Amino acid sequence: MQRFVLIAVPYVWLLALFMVPFAIVFKISLSDIALAIPPYTPTLDDGFAAFFAGLDFENFAFLASDDLYWKAYLSSLQIAVLSTAMTLCVAYPIAYGMARAPEEWRPTLMMLVILPFWTSFLIRVYAWIGILSTEGFLNQFLLWTGIISDPLTILNTNAAVYIGIVYTYLPFMILPIYAALDRLDGSLIEAAEDLGCSRFQAFWLVTIPLSKNGIIAGCFLVFIPALGEFVIPTLLGGSDTLMIGKVLWEEFFNNRDWPVASAVAVILLLILIIPIVLFQRNQQRQAEEEA
Amino acid sequence: MNQSVFSPWNDPTQEPLIRFKSVTKRFGDFTAIDDLTLDIFEQEFFALLGPSGCGKTTMMRMLAGFETPTSGVIELAGKDIAPTPPNKRAVNMMFQSYALFPHLSVYENIAFGLRRANMPKVDLDNRVAEMLKLTRLEKFARRKPHQISGGQRQRVALARSLAKAPKLLLLDEPLGALDAKLRQATQFELMDIQEKTGTTFVIVTHDQEEAMTVASRVAVMDEGRIMQVETPERIYEAPNSLYVADFIGEVNIISGQARAIGDDRYAVDWAEGQPPFTAVSSKPFSDGQTCYLALRPEKVSISADRPEDAENAVQGKILDIAYLGNLSTYHVEIPGGLVIKAQAANTRRISRRTYTWEDNVWLSWTPTAGVLLEV
Numbered sequence A: 001m002q003r004f005v006l007i008a009v010p011y012v013w014l015l016a017l018f019m020v021p022f023a024i025v026f027k028i029s030l031s032d033i034a035l036a037i038p039p040y041t042p043t044l045d046d047g048f049a050a051f052f053a054g055l056d057f058e059n060f061a062f063l064a065s066d067d068l069y070w071k072a073y074l075s076s077l078q079i080a081v082l083s084t085a086m087t088l089c090v091a092y093p094i095a096y097g098m099a100r101a102p103e104e105w106r107p108t109l110m111m112l113v114i115l116p117f118w119t120s121f122l123i124r125v126y127a128w129i130g131i132l133s134t135e136g137f138l139n140q141f142l143l144w145t146g147i148i149s150d151p152l153t154i155l156n157t158n159a160a161v162y163i164g165i166v167y168t169y170l171p172f173m174i175l176p177i178y179a180a181l182d183r184l185d186g187s188l189i190e191a192a193e194d195l196g197c198s199r200f201q202a203f204w205l206v207t208i209p210l211s212k213n214g215i216i217a218g219c220f221l222v223f224i225p226a227l228g229e230f231v232i233p234t235l236l237g238g239s240d241t242l243m244i245g246k247v248l249w250e251e252f253f254n255n256r257d258w259p260v261a262s263a264v265a266v267i268l269l270l271i272l273i274i275p276i277v278l279f280q281r282n283q284q285r286q287a288e289e290e291a
Numbered sequence B: 001m002n003q004s005v006f007s008p009w010n011d012p013t014q015e016p017l018i019r020f021k022s023v024t025k026r027f028g029d030f031t032a033i034d035d036l037t038l039d040i041f042e043q044e045f046f047a048l049l050g051p052s053g054c055g056k057t058t059m060m061r062m063l064a065g066f067e068t069p070t071s072g073v074i075e076l077a078g079k080d081i082a083p084t085p086p087n088k089r090a091v092n093m094m095f096q097s098y099a100l101f102p103h104l105s106v107y108e109n110i111a112f113g114l115r116r117a118n119m120p121k122v123d124l125d126n127r128v129a130e131m132l133k134l135t136r137l138e139k140f141a142r143r144k145p146h147q148i149s150g151g152q153r154q155r156v157a158l159a160r161s162l163a164k165a166p167k168l169l170l171l172d173e174p175l176g177a178l179d180a181k182l183r184q185a186t187q188f189e190l191m192d193i194q195e196k197t198g199t200t201f202v203i204v205t206h207d208q209e210e211a212m213t214v215a216s217r218v219a220v221m222d223e224g225r226i227m228q229v230e231t232p233e234r235i236y237e238a239p240n241s242l243y244v245a246d247f248i249g250e251v252n253i254i255s256g257q258a259r260a261i262g263d264d265r266y267a268v269d270w271a272e273g274q275p276p277f278t279a280v281s282s283k284p285f286s287d288g289q290t291c292y293l294a295l296r297p298e299k300v301s302i303s304a305d306r307p308e309d310a311e312n313a314v315q316g317k318i319l320d321i322a323y324l325g326n327l328s329t330y331h332v333e334i335p336g337g338l339v340i341k342a343q344a345a346n347t348r349r350i351s352r353r354t355y356t357w358e359d360n361v362w363l364s365w366t367p368t369a370g371v372l373l374e375v
Helices: A002-029 A048-053 A058-065 A067-100 A103-118 A121-132 A137-145 A158-183 A186-194 A199-210 A212-227 A231-236 A244-254 A258-290 B056-064 B106-116 B121-134 B150-162 B180-197 B208-214 B232-237 B242-247
Strands: B018-027 B030-040 B045-049 B071-076 B091-094 B168-172 B200-205 B217-222 B225-230 B252-260 B265-269 B277-280 B290-295 B301-303 B312-323 B327-333 B339-345 B360-365 B371-373
Touching: A002 A258, A058 A067, A058 A258, A067 A103, A067 A158, A067 A212, A067 A244, A067 A258, A103 A158, A121 A137, A121 A158, A121 A231, A158 A212, A158 A231, A186 A199, A186 B091, A199 A212, A212 A258, A231 A244, A244 A258, B018 B056, B030 B056, B030 B225, B045 B056, B045 B208, B056 B071, B056 B091, B056 B168, B056 B200, B091 B150, B106 B121, B106 B150, B121 B150, B121 B180, B150 B168, B150 B180, B180 B200, B180 B208, B200 B208, B208 B232, B217 B232, B217 B242, B225 B232, B225 B242, B242 B252, B242 B290, B242 B371, B252 B339, B265 B290, B277 B371, B301 B339, B312 B339, B327 B360
Parallel strands: B045 B200, B045 B217, B091 B168, B168 B200
Antiparallel strands: B018 B030, B018 B071, B217 B225, B252 B265, B252 B290, B265 B277, B290 B371, B301 B360, B312 B327, B312 B360, B327 B339
């Protein structure tokens, strides 16, 4: 009985906070738009028979027919994949440096990585507007040093979106890689060198494979939220920045087309299930290896 | 000189494989190695023995190339090795933690160094198979390091470091992680493998028994200096200092004043009103010089009556008996309050032991049994 209660707690939690809302969203995605409150039909007030008769896959068919949507999905995928790769390139050296720093420095370095979380995410993204805009700090600095003579247009382009995503999700990449590198036994690198590896070969053949799980975990932690990212493309991106999170927002709040917006959300979730399952499997395998 | 005995260190025509020439290594203020000079010869099984922090691991890491001497020169086969990075040295190391690559199979671990040397596939397969056979690991080739036992891991580490047929193999506390039984078996295995491959082995250990068992010569170290380099028998029988005598095995130290009585023989006055002990020493002592007689417990015989022909005999009372199974160590208090340890084989069952606590017994030893030391 006690065991049942223990298991029931997380399941009730999942059911109430994930399955039920998802069921509602899924139901709306099968409905039709209506000028009413709520802005779709049918609702349960119409009676069971009419309710089920009113549900169809029309919205999904619409998503497939309008190329805006699949272009937005593809563009989101592209931005998420590229920014994940860029985050990895920035995070790995930082994590490596942290793991090799003197023992007494590490808590401070860790603190510096986590510190940005103390400020609201929204404010930090706004701060980037101040940095990247035509009159922003970056352009002023570059003009002052004389590297450029005309200000660069960075804000409201995809470049700004990449910068924003890399900046925002950097800690999520650094921390798992750092955890993996921190556990790495230094004598393994010495052994590799002793057996004829150059520094770079030892890094490539020993350090990278042994931090693989950290890299995979970090990549998923960045890729999954980046795919559905809405705030960064809205604030930093331009009119040609096409991301599914932004499309979703516009469908809900500008077009007030809840059924189509829900269909977009359902597809997005289905796309995300694949990496989430892969991520879970990686975590599980890692746990098994450590056992 | 007897040619059948392996002793290149006594042959002045032999060129040493490794030569430390007044090597000093400092870490900040700390001097790990202090002006150290040492020759190690080909095919030797050389042990660096000392307490932790004596600099033995630093010496090994300098040979492997992970540290460079602050001053002085280390030569390998006549060439200064300081400019050669670790990956270019014909030296391999077996790490204390084994440092096996956890993501690679036993086979790939052993093949690791060979692959870096771009060995052709066929040769590589043969070499790895040879190593697996040498270390009796054929059955485990496909396993990962975490799927085999500690003793097997130790053998993988050995096979991996031997695979490239190095001129010199360094072993950093190679048996430290094994339990006592397995350690003994592995010591003989190590000697066997060293003999078969003819590789020069340098082993670092703090376990004097291990050093004595495996090594052709032992260097006893303390605080960055070498106290004595000798064969295990000589280290044990003829230590050159109190430190070495005390570090290796059990020893009784009797201090006194030396007095020459001819033929390298000295009388040692060790207590007022007691007849002096006689000791033989090739090292000269001046009359009245303070000296220390180092005496191994097993060289002291114990008897109920004074042995007739004994040159050194003293009566005392048994304070304590340490029963070790095959041996018993008797702690005997002699006049002046000094406690001498004497060891005797337990040839009879314990219930029939001849002596017990509080018995008055005689201790005796020959003049050549002990070593006379200055400090």
